[in-house]
Amino acid sequence: MSARDDFLALQARMGETIVGQARMIERLLLGLLADGHLLVEGLPGLAKTRAIKSLAKHLDARLSRVQFTPDLLPADITGSDIYYSEGGKGEFRFQPGPLFANLILADEVNRSPAKVQSALLEAMEERQVTVGGNTHPLERLFLVMATQNPIEQEGTYPLPEAQMDRFLMHVNVDYPAADAEAEIIRLARAEEEPDTHQGDAGSSETRMSPATVFDARRQIHEIKVSEPVERYIVALVQATREPARLDDDLKRWIEVGVSPRGSIGLDKVARAMAWLRGRDYVTPEDVQAVVHDVFRHRLILSYDAHAAGVSANAVIDRLVQRVAVA
Known part of the structure; x- marks a missing residue:
């Protein structure tokens, strides 16, 4: 099987x-394909932890889970130097921490103070x-897949x-549909059976x-990005920095636009999606399919946007509507 067939089977x-x-999951x-980290x-x-555990289960890789808490150091x-004494002689040896794995689940990353968050982001x-x-x-x-709970603000x-700009994508997870909810109940009921063994897969x-x-990743590096699609990516990024050229509402809503990391990230993720x-080439549809996840955490909205209840998703929707495909 090809690498793409393997990934489709994994999915x-x-x-x-x-x-x-x-x-x-996608x-x-x-x-993973774009070699970036997710928030x-x-x-x-909503199966956030279950998702990366499932990925580790089907990928020959080691998973570390870190529960971020206010007392974490x-x-x-990262790990630390530990003093060992043998035969009357002592020396410091490095004891690796949980970051020395392939897949890192930083659970509730906003529960820990800035020093711990900075250590994680520096490693990323x-x-x-x-x-x-x-x-x-x-x-x-x-x-690294870092998670955070959007409804709890106390003690965070x-x-x-x-620092959020260091994440390649910011993914929002919503409730499942009603039919999926029923299937979840059946799946949980099946997993209660003592003879059920999920490890074979x-x-x-x-x-x-x-x-x-x-x-x-080598194949994705060879994916072609035509000059018109490249101009479209740049136009989307530039529109966040100069919104007044497109729309009066966008001018009121956007305080700070997307950084150059957004341009690089949108190119990488669009190639991975293609x-x-x-396909061996990127289309505008590939760009539009991932632009929300790449831009969502990089846009800084104005007070007017927050006061009017305008979300980053709504702003990006307006951007996609206003920016013409090259």
């Missing part, structure tokens, strides 16, 4: 145990950690906008190799 297997969240795979926001119980995630950007003056590289296959430390014989991921859809 189907994950969909068997994560019901009603096909879009989140975004998680896009993040996933949704209410409790940077060393709790640099793919290394520095402890005691020594630099330790992280795994080549390295994906919201990520600053400049993720056994070593069927788990995807990291080499397949790297092969897919590859997943079986």
Whole structure:
């Protein structure tokens, strides 16, 4: 099978145990393909944790889960130098933390103070950690999925906008549809059976190799982006910085536009989407399919937008309507 066939099969297997969240599964795979990190926001119980656990189950990769709490320290995630004494002699040895895995679940990332968030975001950007003056590289296959609960504000430390820019995508997770909810109930009921064993699908014989991921990334690098599509990506980004040229409402709603990381991210994720859809070139539809996830956390809305109840999704919808396809 080709790398794309392997990814489509992986997507189907994950969909068997994560019901009603096909879009989140697709975004998680896009993040893996585009070699970027995800900030996933949704209410409790919407299978965010289950999604990355399912990915780790079907991928030959190690998962670390870190529950972010107010008393967490940077060393709790990066690791630290531990003093060992043997034969009357002592030395410091580095004890790796949970960041030294392939898939990292940073659960409720806004529960910890800025120092811990900064340590995580530095590892995401640099793919290394520095402890005691020594630099330790992280795994080549390295994906962080950070989650946060949108309804709880007490005892939280919201990520600053400049730090959120380090995430490739900001994915919103909604409630499943009614028919999917019924299927979820049936799935949970089936998992209560003592003889039910869900591990076969993720056994070593069927788990995807990291080499397949790297092969897919090489193929995505070769995906063609035509000059008109490239101009369309740039036009969308520029429209967030100069909204007055398009629309009076956009001018009132947008305080700060998308950074250059948004341009790079939109190009990368659109190429990954085109590859997943079986094409060797990017279309404007690929760009429009992912622009909300790439722009959502990079737009800073004005007071007028917040006062009028205008969401980032609504602003991006207006941008897509106003910016002409090249």
